[in-house]
Amino acid sequence: MELTLSGMREGSRARIVHVGSTGALRRRLLEMGLQKGTEIYVEKYAPLKDPVELIVKGYHISLRVEEAHHITVELIE
Numbered sequence: 001m002e003l004t005l006s007g008m009r010e011g012s013r014a015r016i017v018h019v020g021s022t023g024a025l026r027r028r029l030l031e032m033g034l035q036k037g038t039e040i041y042v043e044k045y046a047p048l049k050d051p052v053e054l055i056v057k058g059y060h061i062s063l064r065v066e067e068a069h070h071i072t073v074e075l076i077e
Contacts, residue, residue, distance in 0.1 A: 002049055004068065004069050004071060005071040006032070011041075013041050014074060015038070015073060015075055016036055016039075017072045019072075020071065021070040033056045037061070050065045050066075051064050
């Protein structure tokens with residue numbers, strides 16, 4: 001099942017299918033390790049649901065929900 005990263009729940013695991021967007025935002029996401037095939041874990045959301053904290057390749061990153069909306073993922077069960 002495919003959905004956007006911004007639609008995932010806390011404690012979910014997924015694999016990146018596609019990184020959308022263009023220009024500087026796309027380059028920044030790719031430089032942070034958010035590349036096709038990478039496994040991610042949603043650690044937690046901030047109290048107002050923005051930003052979201054992820055674990056990618058063993059390190060923690062935070063993304064705004066607006067940025068996470070550009071990343072398509074498939075859930076890992």
